Amino acid sequence: DSGVTQTPKHLITATGQRVTLRCSPRSGDLSVYWYQQSLDQGLQFLIQYYNGEERAKGNILERFSAQQFPDLHSELNLSSLELGDSALYFCASSVRGAHEQFFGPGTRLTVL
């Protein structure tokens, strides 16, 4: 158990819909990262937050957005969903400046 929690574990929705994925980092970790793992691609970095502020952005679609709240939990919002958004979404956390990231169990999103 990494100490990072993600909810929900599974999510099934339809094209065009909007969903919110939630992540709680390990106690004491200020950095939160979001990654996407599709079938045909490896783990791809989406976005990083540090202590409530956006720190780095990867290949995140404009239809996707994220935020980190004062209690340090983070949410990833996916809107206007398409079939190709079906993937595993992982959240990870780390202490400031550390390269080692600790991953949650992931949310499996299925868009029908």
Add this chain to the structure above:
Amino acid sequence: DQQVKQNSPSLSVQEGRISILNCDYTNSMFDYFLWYKKYPAEGPTFLISISSIKDKNEDGRFTVFLNKSAKHLSLHIVPSQPGDSAVYFCAASGSFGNEKLTFGTGTRLTIIP
């Protein structure tokens, strides 16, 4: 553009023998390298890491070797155990302030009892 490559999608090793997983990278700005292990339906689990200023790091049965001139790293597991069967991902990150991870596509390791 695949900056971190794991050219072997799968590897089978007899229990008790050494498992060697390989990883190549192209971006010379990478400063830190990590190995993660992943079981189905779980998140990646951190195994071991190495800074670019070192060429070897050991932790129990796991050793990571880094060859900067060849832009190559490897993970050695010895002795291999059945519980080591999983997908192994190599990852790389930049210097302080650029800690996002760039992952390879993974190698599925199967330990044969």
